Amino acid sequence: MSSWPFSYAPGGLVGFATANLVALVDLPTDDDLVARIAALVAGEAPTLDAVLDVLVSRGLRAVASFGLAELTGDGARVLVRGACRAEGPDHSAASGPGGLWAESTWPGVTDVRLVTDAADERTLPLGGGIVFASALGFGPGALPVLVEEPQPEPERDLEPTPEPVPAVVAEPDPELAPEPEPAAEPEAAPEPEDTPEPAPDPEPEPAVAQNAGATMASPLTGPAPEGIIASVPWSLDDLDQPDDGPAEPHHGPSPAEPEADPGNTTDVAALRAQAGASDTLVVAVLCPDGHANPVHATTCRLCGGQLSAQQPVEVPRPSLGVLRLANGDVVALERGAVLGRNPRLPQGWTGEQPNLVRIDDPERDVSSQHLEVRLDAWHVLVRDLGSTNGTEVALPGSEPVLLRAHEQLSIEPGTRIMLAGVFAITYEAGA
Amino acid sequence: MLTVTTGHRSDVGRVRHHNEDSVLVGERIWAVADGMGGHAAGDVASALVIEGLRPLDGRPDLRPADLVAALHAVNDRILTHGHDNPAVRGLGSTVTGLAVVNVGGADHWAVFNVGDSRVYREADGVLNRATVDHSEAEELILEGVITPEQARTHRARNIVTRSLGQPDTPQVDLWLLPQLPGERFLVCSDGLNGELEDGAIHEILTASADPAAAASSLVEAAIRGGGRDNITAIVVNVDGDDDEPGQTNPRPREVPA
Ligand SMILES: [Zn+2]
Numbered sequence: 001m002s003s004w005p006f007s008y009a010p011g012g013l014v015g016f017a018t019a020n021l022v023a024l025v026d027l028p029t030d031d032d033l034v035a036r037i038a039a040l041v042a043g044e045a046p047t048l049d050a051v052l053d054v055l056v057s058r059g060l061r062a063v064a065s066f067g068l069a070e071l072t073g074d075g076a077r078v079l080v081r082g083a084c085r086a087e088g089p090d091h092s093a094a095s096g097p098g099g100l101w102a103e104s105t106w107p108g109v110t111d112v113r114l115v116t117d118a119a120d121e122r123t124l125p126l127g128g129g130i131v132f133a134s135a136l137g138f139g140p141g142a143l144p145v146l147v148e149e150p151q152p153e154p155e156r157d158l159e160p161t162p163e164p165v166p167a168v169v170a171e172p173d174p175e176l177a178p179e180p181e182p183a184a185e186p187e188a189a190p191e192p193e194d195t196p197e198p199a200p201d202p203e204p205e206p207a208v209a210q211n212a213g214a215t216m217a218s219p220l221t222g223p224a225p226e227g228i229i230a231s232v233p234w235s236l237d238d239l240d241q242p243d244d245g246p247a248e249p250h251h252g253p254s255p256a257e258p259e260a261d262p263g264n265t266t267d268v269a270a271l272r273a274q275a276g277a278s279d280t281l282v283v284a285v286l287c288p289d290g291h292a293n294p295v296h297a298t299t300c301r302l303c304g305g306q307l308s309a310q311q312p313v314e315v316p317r318p319s320l321g322v323l324r325l326a327n328g329d330v331v332a333l334e335r336g337a338v339l340g341r342n343p344r345l346p347q348g349w350t351g352e353q354p355n356l357v358r359i360d361d362p363e364r365d366v367s368s369q370h371l372e373v374r375l376d377a378w379h380v381l382v383r384d385l386g387s388t389n390g391t392e393v394a395l396p397g398s399e400p401v402l403l404r405a406h407e408q409l410s411i412e413p414g415t416r417i418m419l420a421g422v423f424a425i426t427y428e429a430g431a
Numbered sequence: 432m433l434t435v436t437t438g439h440r441s442d443v444g445r446v447r448h449h450n451e452d453s454v455l456v457g458e459r460i461w462a463v464a465d466g467m468g469g470h471a472a473g474d475v476a477s478a479l480v481i482e483g484l485r486p487l488d489g490r491p492d493l494r495p496a497d498l499v500a501a502l503h504a505v506n507d508r509i510l511t512h513g514h515d516n517p518a519v520r521g522l523g524s525t526v527t528g529l530a531v532v533n534v535g536g537a538d539h540w541a542v543f544n545v546g547d548s549r550v551y552r553e554a555d556g557v558l559n560r561a562t563v564d565h566s567e568a569e570e571l572i573l574e575g576v577i578t579p580e581q582a583r584t585h586r587a588r589n590i591v592t593r594s595l596g597q598p599d600t601p602q603v604d605l606w607l608l609p610q611l612p613g614e615r616f617l618v619c620s621d622g623l624n625g626e627l628e629d630g631a632i633h634e635i636l637t638a639s640a641d642p643a644a645a646a647s648s649l650v651e652a653a654i655r656g657g658g659r660d661n662i663t664a665i666v667v668n669v670d671g672d673d674d675e676p677g678q679t680n681p682r683p684r685e686v687p688a
Contacts, residue, residue, distance in 0.1 A: 032521055056590060060567055325535040329494065331607065341679070343609055353561075355607035360537035367679045388679040420682075 004125030004140040011120055011134020013065075013084075016041045016051075018128050020072075023051050024084055024114040024136050026065035033063065038130060048077055060100055067114035071138065075107040080114070087137075088112045113137030280352070282317040282377050285310050292318050294378040301413070301429050320380055321413060321429040323373065330428075331357055333373070333380060339419065340370035346385060365389050365420040374408075380427060381408045382417065389420035433610055433671040437461060438643025440650040444622055445658030452620045452663040453477035455528070457488035462528030463663045465548050465620040467594065472519035475512065476596055480505050480524045493532045495541050499603045502526065502545065502595065509596035523596030527562055529616050529667060532607070540608040540616075545601050546594045547621045551632065554614040558633040561616070563604060565593035583625065615642075616667040617649070622660030626653040642666035 006017040014034055016023040018041045027034050036054045040046045048070035055063045065082030078086040078093050081101035085094040088109045095102040106112070119135040126136075284292035285307050287300035295312045299305065322330040323337065331337055336354035338346060341364065343356040354373070359366045367387035374381045384391040384403040394400040396414035403409060411417075413429035439461075443450040451466035451473030464480035466473030483505035487493055505526075513520045525546025532541040542550050544562035547569075552561040563569065567590040568582040577585055593601045617636060624632065627649070635652055639645035646664045653662045 053586070053589075056586065059590065059592075060586075327536055329534050329536075330496070331534060332495070332605075335606070337607075353606055356539075356609050357534060357607055358537040358539060358609040359535060364677055364680045365682060388681050420679075 004127060005138065006126040006128060007123050007137060007140055008126050008131050008133040009120040009123050009135040010132060011116065011118060013116065013133055015114075015131045015133030015136035016129075017126055017131070017136060018042075018046060021046055021048060021051070021068070021070050022112070022114060022136050022138060023069075024067045024116070024133060025055065025063060026083065027063060033058070041130070048079065052079065065116070069112040069114055069137070071110055071112075072105075075105060076109045076112045077103075077105050078112060079103045083116050083118075085115050086112060087115055111137070111139050113139075280317045280375075281314045283312045284315045285312050317375070317377075320375060320378070321427060323417075324426045324428050326424045331355055333375060333427075336375050337373040338369065338371070338385075339373070339425075340368050340385070340387075341366050342368040344369060346372055359419065359423055361420075361423065363422070365422045367420070370419050371417070379410050380412075381410050383408045387420065392418040392421070394418075433612060433669055436642055436668045436670070437665060438641065438646040439663070439665040440643075440646040441663040442650050442654060442658070442661070444661050445654060447659075447661055449474065450661045451477055452622070452661040453481040453524075454663050454665065455481045455484055455488075456665060457485065459490075459493070460484060460488045460528065460530040461616075461618055461665050461667055462526055462530075463548050463618050463620050463665060464595075465525045465546065465622075465661070465663075466522070467524060467591070467596075468519060468522030472522035473524070475519060476509050476522040476524035479508050479512065480526045480595060483508060484526075484528070487530065491533070493530060495532050495534065495605055495607065498530055498532065498541055498543055499605060502543070502603050503600055506595045506597065506600055510598065513596065523594040525565075525591060525594050525621075528618050528665075531610075534607060538610055540610055542606045542608060542616075544604045546591050547589075549617075549619055549621070549624055551617040551619070551629075551636075552608075552614060553617070553633065553636060554611065556637075558629060558636065560629070561606065561608075564621075565604075566591055580628075583628065589621070610669060612669055612671045614669045616665075616669075617645075618665040618667070619649070620661060620663040622658075622662035623649060623653045623664055625660055626656030626658065626662070636666070640668075642668045 006022060008015055008017070013024050013026050014029060016025075016037055021041070023037060023041075025034070025037065033054055037051055040050050040054065048068045051068055055066055063081075065084050067080040067084030067086055068078070069086060070077045076088065078088075079101055080086050080093050081095045086092065088106055088111055091104070091106045091109060093102050093104045113135060114137060115135040123135070125140045282292070283295055285295055285297070286292060287303060287305040287307055289300070289303055289305060291300050291302045291305075292315050293301055293307055297307055300307060320333040322332055324330050335352050337357055338344070338354050339357045339359055341359055341361055343358060345354070345356070346369065359370070367385070367389065369385040370387045371391055372383045372385055374383070382391070382393065382403070384405050384407070386405040391403045392400040393403055393409060393411065394416045396412060400416070400418065411427050413427055415427045417425040417427070419425065437456055439454055439456050441450060441452050441454055453464045453466065453474070455462040462481065462484050464477035466475070466477030468476060483501055487497065487501055490497070509523060513522050525548045527544040527546065527548035527550055529550060530541045530543065532539050542552075542561045544550065545565065547564040547566040549564065550561040552559050568577070568585050570592065571577045571585070572579055572582050595601060615636065617632065627635070631652065632649065635648050636645050639648050643666070645666045649664045649666070650662045
């Protein structure tokens with residue numbers, strides 16, 4: 001390789017450059033994701049998709065700012081988010097507020113640069129590897145001393161240039177797939193013998209990289225110099241990534257990403273304001289111990305603690321307690337329930353699948369479909385499903401009353417329920 | 432009396448190099464765990480799950496809470512393993528399955544799930560999902576951002592929002608169902624439903640009455656469909672007579688005033 005394939009500007013993000021791929025991510029170096037990307041970059045034929053899969057592995061929005069650019073042969077594929085933007089001849093890309101990211105394809109473009117607002121104006125060429133950067137792209141940066149004719153010599157053994165840029169690349173082996181020395185042996189797992197010992201090489205090698213300062217070219221290439229890489233609590237051998245890369249079933253842009261519209265983004269942020277949004281959400285106030293309670297409660301339903309005036313929050317609904325059956329067994333009220341000798345989903349049931357609780361009753365006093373228990377926000381509602389022998393309900397401190405068929409009644413902890421006069425159930429609060 | 436017959440099959444698929452799925456095929460509990468973490472870590476995590484569940488198999492008095500407690504213990508064990516072995520830090524596993532539990536004196540199915548593996552239930556010619564995926568894709572579906580069909584290939588499909596091996600004890604989804612003759616269950620890792628639509632799964636399942644043959648056909652179809660992940664399927668057939676139905680006995684009752 002005769003010229004520097006990449007260039008970068010120093011900065012606080014982590015930049016990866018290899019083969020036809022550059023990545024700029026706003027993550028601390030001791031983050032596992034950085035380690036996993038490093039492993040990908042060190043491996044064979046890393047792809048933009050594989051790196052993206054790592055970046056979203058903790059959640060689609062886990063990494064606020066990153067940029068990825070890949071040369072595809074007929075152009076460049078660019079994906080940016082947050083503070084990272086991409087620039088190229090006649091092209092640029094930036095993500096809008098709140099979207100997932102902006103993805104674009106730039107036909108015929110090979111000159112792509114990932115930049116940030118804070119991009120340092122100083123630029124240095126790069127052979128590849130991992131750098132602290134504020135900008136990173138394909139093509140040599142402007143550095144006069146390097147603009148020389150291609151050296152037709154075997155670039156393997158000697159560095160292409162003499163002294164001028166000592167700090168840049170500790171080892172600019174251009175094809176850089178830096179031999180991960182603790183051998184990221186993909187399988188053959190349980191044979192520790194043939195696998196090179198995972199880096200029990202405490203020899204600090206102080207000479208190599210201390211002068212590299214912030215540049216730290218490809219820390220994965222050489223033995224770990226104490227103080228720089230040893231502070232990175234991951235090692236390559238735990239980074240074999242069979243969960244990433246080619247196994248992912250998505251080959252094209254995924255449906256929620258409008259691919260035909262370069263620079264467009266998918267705005268689902270508003271829809272996903274809540275983590276764990278698949279759960280039923282309720283508005284709650286919290287006791288000093290963190291138990292969620294209905295907004296108008298004055299004492300905690302679990303611990304009795306005082307509930308101070310506070311801004312209500314939306315939380316996944318906690319378990320509303322349990323139904324304790326006659327023999328002491330409990331059915332958790334994390335969802336509704338239908339009880340009977342042969343319980344089925346009532347017709348027209350909507351929402352979450354309830355527990356279907358079979359009552360063992362050889363005398364057949366209890367009906368097949370006897371009682372329905374529904375959860376509605378913080379309320380527990382019971383309904384007799386038209387049973388033959390009826391349902392009695394005694395709210396705490398009150399006499400039992402016979403439920404009218406199909407009429408809903410809200411019950412409180414301490415309520416006793418009797419099915420057909422033979423099967424007793426108590427509603428208890430508590431987790 | 433009900434009789435339960437099962438068959439299962441697990442395959443590494445066409446892309447992965449080793450199988451990180453682990454499977455438990457017992458007498459009263461059946462489960463699939465899909466390990467995550469790579470480089471042997473995934474195998475270890477899913478094996479820890481199965482080891483943690485296996486002791487439950489011999490218990491005729493198993494309660495739903497025992498199942499949840501066992502999975503919480505597994506969560507801690509995976510965490511501990513990760514702490515003790517920094518090389519496999521971050522390992523984890525999904526788990527999904529079916530167990531016989533006793534509630535109020537009657538046997539029930541407990542369908543349980545943490546993660547994006549699935550249990551399907553087939554009865555009266557209809558196939559339904561008995562579990563809800565804990566994945567970003569599922570959340571996007573619930574929000575109406577993508578359709579279920581898009582989700583099968585969406586990037587978010589593989590992003591699991593709940594798993595075992597987490598510092599925060601994960602909530603275990605558990606559903607109680609009565610045991611009914613004629614019903615069938617499919618317990619599978621996402622490598623199966625990632626390659627096969629629900630309709631295809633239903634067709635293949637109904638084409639083979641024998642559970643072992645059905646499990647094999649399903650896994651082979653998923654391999655033909657791409658086999659991009661490990662694929663595991665357990666098929667559970669429930670046969671026999673239902674002794675429960677029958678007319679309820681009306682009886683005179685005194686209604687308290
Ligand atoms: Zn409290």
